[in-house]
Amino acid sequence: MSADAAEQPGTRERLRDSFDTRLLAPMMLGSVLNPINSSIIAVALVPIGLALRVSSGETAWLVSSLYLATAIGQPVVGRLVDVVGPRTLFLAGGALVGVGGLLGTFAQDLGTLVAARVLIGLGTCAGYPSAMYLIRSEAARTGRDSPATVLTLLTVSSQTVIVIGPTLGGLLIDLGGWRATFAVDVPLAVLVLVLGWRRVPPTRHPDGTRPALSLDVPGVALFSALLAALLVVLMLPSTSTAWLLLVVVAAGGGLVWWERRHDDPFIDVRVLAGNRPLVLTYLRQLLTGLTSYGVLYGLTQWFEEGRGLSPSATGLLLLPLSGAALVVSALTGRRPDVHLKLVVGAVFQLAGALSMLLLASDSPLWFLVVMIVVFGVPQGLLNLGNQNALYHQAEPSRTASSAGLLRTFLYLGAIGSSAAIAAFYTQDGGSAGVHALGWFLVVVSALNVALTVLDPSLRRVGVRGD
Template sequence: MGFLSQGTGEEETSSGGASPPTGPGDGFGARFVAPVVIGSMLNPVNSTMISTALVPIGRSFQAGASATVWLIAGLYMASSVAQPAMGRVADRLGARRVYLAGLVMVGLAGAAGLLARSLGELIAVRVLIGIGTSAAHPAAMAMIRAQSVRLGGETPGRVLGALTIAGLSSAALGPVLGGLLVGLAGWRAVFGVNLPLAATGLALTLLWLPKDEPRRAEPGRGGTWTALDPLGLLLFTGALLPVMFFLMRLRQHPWPLAALGAVLTVALILWERRARQPFIDVRMLAANGPLVRTYLRCGATYLVIYCILYGYTQWLEEARAYSALATGMLMLPMCAMAALCSGMVARRRGVRRPLLAGTAAMVAASAALAFTGPGTPVWLLVAIGLVFGLPNGLNSVGNQAAMYAQTPAEQTGTAAGLFRTAQYLGAIASSSLIGLLYGQRASTGGLHTIAIALSALATVLLLATLADRGLARDGG
């Protein structure tokens, strides 16, 4: 969800692309929900589907884990910047237009992946996929908000719930789908699958989603370009990218990048404090400690989750010599557990108990990885993945629910955009840790070192969750 992607009510849509609904039920029926769900699935499924293709890609281009990790980082670096930026553009220029443009970019990137002749070209393709899928999700949220305003009612919980479950489920099922595609058609299939997905989304959007209405001028608010806060966006990008490159190159100790990121962050804060329409409302963040802690908890959680999605699958393929298809099947119970838990938590009001349960499972499963090796029976490998499915579902939904509870209603779009950025930073940190500790090959010794690091981080996260009074006020 991007910054301000909820809209202001002026992005109301007309029925140019669909028959006018006669009531809320008709306006949020299957014809509306299906296209926006496809958009919400594209980024998470592409982020995790690549996990079972990393080893085959590395073999094709004679590249090790420290090189193929850029296939992960490229998408997350692009998404970290593009997700909030595209949300802002969708809010100003029309959500349906941005949604369609994102789907076109995803389809073109998928075709380019089928033709790529080097690892560098594949990394560029992943960057394009990150930008295209980042347009889809915030635009989908903006269209839902516009539909609610047009119908004169609140958004049904089942619609937002459908998007949340679809995103989590597609991320969890990504390794299984990737393993199936690689096993049946080779690693290029994980790029080519974006063609039918994007084409389906385009067709359903053109047929069923209402067109954008022309925007009306806002007296005293400046033009569209000014309202996008271009300097704020540039400073946000400039502050974020050095931090990401620093995380990706920890082995080289690139402290100048960290210093540059810190300087640009200060510049960003100073500018946004005086901007009339800030890209990021830093005043709101400074006054909302529980929300900031939720961002930190989200980033740490996804660092652990993605270390498993990427690091564990690479170890299964290289150290245990399982095929991509077999690895995907071994990860299937984890995916099923994550989907089941996310559905259960989505129906609960309290967030503290699910977060504590998920984090405790994270500690246990991370510790168990330290005792796995070449002779570990298959059932135990599956059981470890099954336990990791608990935080994948419980913590993902719990942190998102906490974010909504801790955010002022008028700041939901901004807060949600930063939530996704925190998630991407955690994912990038995980890919950096994998590259740092694995090196050229996913060895058992490297997995044990990762397990020790994750156990320590999960323990700190559990203690911090227990001590967070903001969560205690949210109830059980």
């Protein structure tokens, strides 16, 4: 028997005990569908407003509608992934993204574009919970924690796409107009369907059993009513919408009351009440989203309207954000200390927000580049840190739904940032608006710094190898 033949059984054994790398492509593609649709629209808002003759406040609905759909859909789909496995939901999500892309490509009015964004948002809900589920199931199959590199790849791919998205969007607009930013979803959806069908397993449950299919419909309905009413209040603040605050309070109170008594709740408030570190992680993710999406959409509009840059030039100006995020992620991704990452990231967000107060219509390009790089550092630290914290803090049986809820809080931050932009950019994205947005982000970033520094539980995450 040859030496090669003798080594084959050991080689096969090592492969069985290692992470299945064939899952990486669908995991990363599914996870970036939402970030690419979040970021690519940033440079298209002004061209869409000009083409459809609508204001900056009205085009903000293209941002908030996608995030409302995903904020509701992520934990719903995450819970279904926990129960039935990722494959069916992954494929259905890809199909919805394709339909939404086609609808947006041929839309003739803002209402149709909003509907297309809702479909795209719902379609992107399956990718991230499915990825987190597969990571947990691979750990159960191999009997060891999945490599830290896998979590890092998910975060880095999403961060890269978020920042490259505006550059890609600017190029697409130059080539085919703003409709091309919707058409790009069609080939992406086809790729999702192909990879999902060929590589995502039909079922992969960590404990080897398949729980009974159940969904807390009243809990989902109350959660949806809460978010929808809150969105309208934030986007259209006036005396005519003030009554919706009663809906927010009633739906929120009803959600807590119902979920505490339900045997299989949509959002297990009892677990959350007893898991303070996880709740704080969700709050940090909310504050992170408020700042990062406020920068992505607010600065992008100011670059075009306040500074007079073209969509393609604006996209190129955001590239240093991606470069800084990638460098930071590469240097820190394998380090287990989550606390330091979150503290440094929050401090850099605060520094970037303070620099927004100095912006003017004649601000030199070098200053804009430096500011973008400062904002790029937290891009490479905060989402990765919060994701790693959740992986250690969440119950294994609810990994996908907990991950979905983490994205929900990020999207709540995006909704809040779009509402702030709509409020501060009353007419256009001029310097007065960007300064008001800057002060808002200074307060938000300072809260994030305080919440991170004062959370002692973070010092233990990743240190003991839980």
